[in-house]
Amino acid sequence: SSELTQDPAVSVALGQTVRIKCQGDSLRTYYASWYQQKPGQAPVLVIYGEDSRPSGIPDRFSGSSSGNTASLTITGAQAEDEADYYCNAWDSSGNHVLFGGGTKLTVL
């Protein structure tokens, strides 16, 4: 298929662990990258590759992948983690980029 699917919304209690999933056929071939976007701001890369974090991203963010599913895990969610999260990856052709529909994370 030519799409990446994410749950529209997820909530987590402060300090608890949450996993955000991204599903798509192209993820069997390509790793996903994950982005955090807060209102009125540009997206920020938080995870890429198998489980790599750019400089400045807290280590409570981690990534994993299995089959057609990529996951972003936040271990010990903080209030400042409340945001929209998007995954992206190449499509199966390798020359178009797919974005997931985004997951709105609420920290309770």
Next chain:
Amino acid sequence: QVQLVESGGGVVQPGRSLRLSCAASGFTFTNYNIHWVRQAPGKGLEWVALMSYDGSNEYNADSVKGRFTISRDNSKNTLYLQMISLRAEDTAVYYCARDYGDTQVIFDYWGQGTLVTVSS
């Protein structure tokens, strides 16, 4: 430091044209593929187009094919998006993003975006 600065957005009537620019600095522009990504008001991110590092390959989303053209001027460290036959559904914030990846897409730096509003 790495910077991407978009410009050229504004209000335009349906059917008209607009050209966006993305000025890059702080890195070797010719080493990276650069993409355009857009976000309609209240909606998610949508990939628009890709220009390879050397300008030899370009790819466009089906939603803009035949209407949008991506190009780059490596002598000016600038990426462009020429948009023609604009429609109301093209209304969005347009971002340029640097692709750090080789075998995967990794948008490691984004511009602040420029708003395009298509309205009569």
